[in-house]
Amino acid sequence: MEKIFYELSRWLIPCLILFILTFGFFRGVKIYECFVKGAKEGFSLAVRIIPFLVAMMMAVGIFRQTGFIRLIEQSCGTILQFFNLPPDILPLAILRPLSGGAALGITTELINTYGPDSYIGRLASTMQGSTDTTFFILAVYFGAVGISKYRYSLGVGLLADIVSFAASVFIVSHVFG
Amino acid sequence: MINLIWLVMILAGIILAGFKGQPEIVTQAAFQAAQTAVKYAFELIGIMSLWLGLMKVAEEAGLIKAFAQLLRPLTKFLFPSVPQDHPAMGFILMNFSANILGLGNAATPFGLKAMQELQSLNPRKDMASEAMCTFLAMNTSCITLLPATVIGIRIAAGSTNPTEIVSTTLFATIIGMSAALLADYLMRSYNRRKIFHC
Numbered sequence: 565m566e567k568i569f570y571e572l573s574r575w576l577i578p579c580l581i582l583f584i585l586t587f588g589f590f591r592g593v594k595i596y597e598c599f600v601k602g603a604k605e606g607f608s609l610a611v612r613i614i615p616f617l618v619a620m621m622m623a624v625g626i627f628r629q630t631g632f633i634r635l636i637e638q639s640c641g642t643i644l645q646f647f648n649l650p651p652d653i654l655p656l657a658i659l660r661p662l663s664g665g666a667a668l669g670i671t672t673e674l675i676n677t678y679g680p681d682s683y684i685g686r687l688a689s690t691m692q693g694s695t696d697t698t699f700f701i702l703a704v705y706f707g708a709v710g711i712s713k714y715r716y717s718l719g720v721g722l723l724a725d726i727v728s729f730a731a732s733v734f735i736v737s738h739v740f741g
Numbered sequence: 742m743i744n745l746i747w748l749v750m751i752l753a754g755i756i757l758a759g760f761k762g763q764p765e766i767v768t769q770a771a772f773q774a775a776q777t778a779v780k781y782a783f784e785l786i787g788i789m790s791l792w793l794g795l796m797k798v799a800e801e802a803g804l805i806k807a808f809a810q811l812l813r814p815l816t817k818f819l820f821p822s823v824p825q826d827h828p829a830m831g832f833i834l835m836n837f838s839a840n841i842l843g844l845g846n847a848a849t850p851f852g853l854k855a856m857q858e859l860q861s862l863n864p865r866k867d868m869a870s871e872a873m874c875t876f877l878a879m880n881t882s883c884i885t886l887l888p889a890t891v892i893g894i895r896i897a898a899g900s901t902n903p904t905e906i907v908s909t910t911l912f913a914t915i916i917g918m919s920a921a922l923l924a925d926y927l928m929r930s931y932n933r934r935k936i937f938h939c
Contacts, residue, residue: 572887576842584795588802595798602797606790609853610782617778623747625774626754630766635757664845665777672894680900689895689906693888694913696840698881701852703743705877706869708853709860713868714743716928717877723924724882728917735912740905 609708616707620700624663633658648737650684656691661698661725668692686740690732695725785849792850796835805831819879819922822862822872829858833876840883843890852880875925882921884914 588595627633633655641651652674660667671692678684698721706714758767799805809816809830816823816830823829832855839848855876863870869877888910895903 576844581795584799584802584804587804588798591802593798593801598798598801599794601794602800603790603794605854606788606793606850607786609793609850610786610789613785613853614779614782617782618775619747621774621778621781622771623750625770625777626767627750628754629770630754630758630761630763632753632757668890671891675894675898680895680898680903685895685898685900686906686909689888689891690909690913693885693891693906693910694917696881696883699746701881702877704849705852705856705880706873709856711860711863711867711869711873715869715874716925716932717869717874718743718746720874720878720921720924720928721881724878724917724921727920728882728913731913731916732909735909739909 613704613708616703620703621663624659624666628659628663628666647733649733650687652678652684653687653691656688657729660691660695660729661700661722663700664697667697683736683740687732687736690736691729694732695728698722698725788846789850789853792847793854796832796851796854800828800831805835809834819875820872822870823859824862827858827862829855829862829872832858833879836876836880837883840880841886843885843887845890848880871929874929875922878921878925879918882914882918884918885910 585595588598636658637651637654640654644651644654656667656670656674659670671688674688675685680686680689698718702714702718702721706712754770755764755767758764796805805828806826809826812834813825816834817825820830820833832851836848836851836855839845839851856873859870859873859876860866862872886907888907891906891910892903895906
């Protein structure tokens with residue numbers, strides 16, 4: 565079952581491109597002109613999000629590289645152990661909503677240090693796959709259309725992250741024991 | 742709230758660096774981050790153009806509309822404030838599909854287009870609309886069928902069963918997404934009542 569998923573992911577994009585273009589062609593769409601027209605928007609959209617990326621990445625960069633997370637890790641070790649959470653997983657949990665790149669780096673490091681089939685390796689894999697970079701997405705998506713009042717969406721997004729993390733810990737410790 | 746979190750993150754870093762007597766870490770991190778941000782945006786230009794080009798073809802061929810119609814019962818419930826045949830719906834659904842299938846780099850262009858379309862319906866241009874909040878709740882907690890990147894890392898690390906985490910990830914994301922949609926629904930009704938009473 566899971567093998568099928570993986571094969572599917574390899575073929576997905578080629579099939580999607582093939583399907584859209586041939587379908588469009590036979591529906592009488594001028595596919596080349598149309599593609600170029602749509603692609604034009606890519607530039608302005610990407611450039612428009614630069615200020616928000618800079619603001620977000622600067623804060624995350626300072627927070628991360630000064631080693632603040634290590635400080636939290638050291639002071640919360642015992643509490644975490646109680647919840648069946650190895651302290652090494654904490655930086656991932658904190659950084660996951662902030663920065664996709666940083667979280668991916670930590671996940672790779674954890675998997676390589678403890679082995680992909682260890683408890684930490686599986687937990688890190690599940691956590692990495694199960695939530696998204698909430699802060700980053702909100703900053704960029706709202707920024708791109710000029711919205712400064714996020715209302716309750718940040719709270720909702722962070723709540724979902726916490727729930728997903730808790731669910732990851734629960735399921736990984738139950739399935740793989 | 743975003744202002745406070747932003748300040749706390751920067752402040753925490755600077756104070757800690759001060760205690761350590763290494764303020765240059767802050768300087769370096771800040772400059773480096775600014776450069777990385779632009780590099781990321783530039784890489785995004787190509788990917789963004791590619792997907793938006795393909796999307797335009799799909800749109801003209803009527804694929805997006807057909808797709809939106811197929812999922813109408815679901816979207817009518819989630820986005821009552823968006824007219825059902827509005828282009829925003831198509832982009833929201835494309836973003837959702839890209840997220841489910843683990844196509845991270847396609848999700849962003851579709852998501853940004855969806856936000857643009859939702860903004861055209863928004864009466865207060867500086868404030869998030871209800872539909873935007875629901876869309877982002879859905880987007881940031883999205884169900885993942887194929888965590889392709891993680892599977893790749895696991896294969897590279899020599900896992901005996903790289904795909905064993907697919908089911909656990911699916912479980913965690915279903916729980917997370919349910920929580921997000923429930924919280925969004927509750928906040929929406931709560932806010933409406935508040936406005937009504939004023």
